[in-house]
Amino acid sequence: MTARRLICLMGPLFLAAGAAQAQTCSATVAGGGITFNNVDPIALSAVTAQSTLSVTCNWGLLAAPTVRLCVNLGLGNSSTSVNPRRMQQGTANTLQYLVRTGSAAGLVLGSTETNNQPLNFQMTWPGGGVNTLTQTFTLYGEILANQPAVPVTNAATTVYTETFSSASARLTYQGYALPVLDPGTCPVLLASSSPIGFTATANVTKNCTISATPMAFPQGSTLGTALNATSSLTLRCSNTLPYAIALSGGGSNAVTARRMSRTANGVTTTVDYQLYLDAARSQIWGDGTGGTLRHTANGTGHPAQVTVYGQVPAQATPVPGDYSDTITATILF
Missing domain, CATH: 2.60.40 (Immunoglobulin-like)
Structure with a gap:
């Protein structure tokens, strides 16, 4: 008689945390x-x-x-x-x-x-x-x-x-x-x-913002000599962005012949004035028409200030009072 033995050898079974990972x-x-x-x-x-x-x-x-x-x-x-x-x-x-x-x-x-x-x-x-x-x-x-x-x-x-x-x-x-x-x-x-x-x-995106301070000419009883004043534009434009600032003609609708006005008792009187790019008041700041110029530069992303130079030239003295005009500053970019 022959004896047969079935011997099963089993070693330790280790299941690694991810060994059965089938997901x-x-x-x-x-x-x-x-x-x-x-x-x-x-x-x-x-x-x-x-x-x-x-x-x-x-x-x-x-x-x-x-x-x-x-x-x-x-x-x-x-x-x-x-x-x-x-x-x-x-x-x-x-x-x-x-x-x-x-x-x-x-x-x-x-x-x-x-x-x-x-x-x-x-x-x-x-x-x-x-x-x-x-x-x-x-x-x-x-x-x-x-x-x-x-x-x-x-x-x-x-x-x-x-x-x-x-x-x-x-x-x-x-x-x-x-x-x-x-x-x-x-x-x-x-x-x-x-x-x-x-x-x-x-x-x-590109963008620009702009704001302005008023321009106030000194008081005078006569206009026999020119009166000067300044105001400031504060702007901010995207870095490297080219821009131009145009100033409107105001109430006269004429950038080469700006006028302040006063109306009393139905009568309107005016005072001639002009706005300039330079302190010498030789370059009229307008919209680029009629020989006028615009302020041009490139933005830096930071605020920048630009001075507007104004002048009331010598002229016949009008009726005393307060004269004004409204100018629109437009920044083009």
Whole structure:
């Protein structure tokens, strides 16, 4: 008789946290990123925008029910930090911005690779025959305030961008057989990874603002000699933006023959005067017609002041009283 023995040799069985990972997860951002429209740097205010991040997980037959996920947004092609980030136009023009999660004042989204906090969350298999789950988050973008020197190019709306590689914008995730095995931190070892397409875009618009102080000529009992006065225009235009300032003809509708007027008892009397670009009062400041000139320059993004030189020439003295005119200063850009 021959005896046969069946010997089963069993060694220790180790189940690594992610060894049975059969779920797959991916993330997308609506529109491919965040777009900031109508960014006006000389307004000095922050500009906000939002986008939606969708994360979807699919559980297979052997999938661990609990998944730890982290959305990483590292450095794009023009940033050196995540707070703030930088969009770029050309080789030197930059625009600072942030990307947050949770709220407009929430977590500044970062990456484990840059030692900044990614978006860290958990998803659990829904069960009941449902094997797919999607969770959405709002991404909050902010162009930082007080960047007046951000330039426009070619006197037109200028697009600033930052793009992210698949290594910089990515979803990492790892499954755990039991919820208690989930450490709550972003997975590094054994983690799966899925790229997230992401681009930040800003449309920077050109703009100018202008204000003026009144011009008050000195009082005089006669107009036998010329009277001089000045006023100031304060303006701010987008950096590098060419602009021109035109002054209207006032009540006379004639830039070469301006007149102040006074009406009393139905009778209107006038006083001739003129406005000039220069202290010598030789260059008439008008709208470019009739031989008049306009003030022209390029914006810097910062406030600038321009002096308007006025003169009442010697002339026959009219009826005493207060004479006035209203001039419209128009900035063209």
